[in-house]
Amino acid sequence: MIAANSQSTVRAPSEVSTVLNIHDLPGVIAQSSISFGTIVGPRLFLGGEWGQAFPLPPSGVPLQAFFQSELWPILALDLVLWLWVWLAPTLVLPCRFLPEGILGLALPGLVLVRPETYTWAILRHELTHIRQMRRWSPLGTWLAQAFSYLVRPLWILLGQRRLPSLRELYRLNPLEREAFAAMDQDGPLPRTWGATPAQSA
Ligand SMILES: [Zn+2]
Numbered sequence: 001m002i003a004a005n006s007q008s009t010v011r012a013p014s015e016v017s018t019v020l021n022i023h024d025l026p027g028v029i030a031q032s033s034i035s036f037g038t039i040v041g042p043r044l045f046l047g048g049e050w051g052q053a054f055p056l057p058p059s060g061v062p063l064q065a066f067f068q069s070e071l072w073p074i075l076a077l078d079l080v081l082w083l084w085v086w087l088a089p090t091l092v093l094p095c096r097f098l099p100e101g102i103l104g105l106a107l108p109g110l111v112l113v114r115p116e117t118y119t120w121a122i123l124r125h126e127l128t129h130i131r132q133m134r135r136w137s138p139l140g141t142w143l144a145q146a147f148s149y150l151v152r153p154l155w156i157l158l159g160q161r162r163l164p165s166l167r168e169l170y171r172l173n174p175l176e177r178e179a180f181a182a183m184d185q186d187g188p189l190p191r192t193w194g195a196t197p198a199q200s201a
Contacts, residue, residue, distance in 0.1 A: 081138045
C-alpha cells in the first residue's frame with residue numbers, strides 16, 4: 001500500500017529539476033562573471049599598480065552571491081518600473097474606492113484620484129510623486145516613505161519620549177512637503193493620459 005502523500009514525495013525531485021526557479025535564471029550570468037574575473041579581469045588589473053592595491057576578488061563570487069540573494073529580483077522589478085515611469089505617460093484614473101481622506105494616490109505610471117475633489121492642484125501633487133519616482137526609482141521613494149513612517153517615529157520616541165501622530169509624520173515627510181509645495185506652482189507637468197481636472201483651481 002502506498003500512502004497518497006508518499007507518491008508525491010517520490011515525484012518531487014523530477015519536478016524540481018524541470019521547474020524554473022527564479023534563482024536559477026541568472027546562473028548563466030553568474031557563470032559568465034567567472035570568465036570575466038579570470039579572463040578580462042587579469043588583463044585589466046594585473047601589471048598595474050591597481051593590481052597590487054586592489055587584488056581581484058575570488059572569481060565571480062560577489063556577483064554570484066548577489067544573484068543567489070533575494071535582492072536581485074526586487075532590484076530587477078524596480079528597474080522595470082523605473083523605466084516605465086520614465087518612458088510611459090502617466091495614466092490618471094478617477095477612483096471612487098480610495099480610502100477615506102485620501103484624495104489621490106500615485107503608483108508607478110498610474111495616478112488614482114477621487115473624482116469629486118479632483119483639481120489641477122491635486123494632479124500637480126500626485127505628479128510630483130511621479131517625478132520623485134523618476135528621480136529615485138519607485139523602490140527608492142518607497143524606502144523613503146518607509147523611513148518617514150517607521151524609522152522617524154522611533155527617532156522621535158527616543159529623542160522626545162513621545163510617539164508622533166500619523167498626521168505629524170505626514171507633515172514632516174520630505175516627499176509630501178515637495179508635493180504640497182508644487183500644488184500652487186505653474187510649470188510643465190509630466191505627460192499624462194486619462195482624466196483631466198474640470199476645475200481651473
Ligand atoms: Zn502626497
